[in-house]
Amino acid sequence: MWADGFRGDARHLNDRMSMVLTSPDSPEIMKDFADSRDWDYPVASYHGTQFAHEMGFAEDREGRTFYAPGVSALVKDGDKIMRVSYDSFGPGDLYNTPWHFFEMFPKSVNGWMPKY
Numbered sequence: 001m002w003a004d005g006f007r008g009d010a011r012h013l014n015d016r017m018s019m020v021l022t023s024p025d026s027p028e029i030m031k032d033f034a035d036s037r038d039w040d041y042p043v044a045s046y047h048g049t050q051f052a053h054e055m056g057f058a059e060d061r062e063g064r065t066f067y068a069p070g071v072s073a074l075v076k077d078g079d080k081i082m083r084v085s086y087d088s089f090g091p092g093d094l095y096n097t098p099w100h101f102f103e104m105f106p107k108s109v110n111g112w113m114p115k116y
Helices: 002-014 027-036 051-055 097-102
Strands: 021-023 043-045 058-061 064-067 070-077 080-088
Touching: 021 027, 027 043, 051 058
Parallel strands: 021 043
Antiparallel strands: 058 064, 070 080
């Protein structure tokens, strides 16, 4: 749901910075899913790397890797790439407007979760 919302934001964000959505899925799966959702911004796969772990958005437990959605702001400083800020995504966060609209109505969120 967050990635769907970025369709309207990508043009504005790219006026100030580059934006890329990353995923642990294989490049083929990632491309097919992005195409099916009409995402009009770049997507990249970090399949087979430790990128999500290094960014703090993956945790290994019980023999499995659990991924958490979030955002990192990375900047290039000479030959180095540094993360200057980050945040997590989740119900009610500042990055996804539907949650705030749901709160305006009598049923509120009431256990609703995104379908993807």
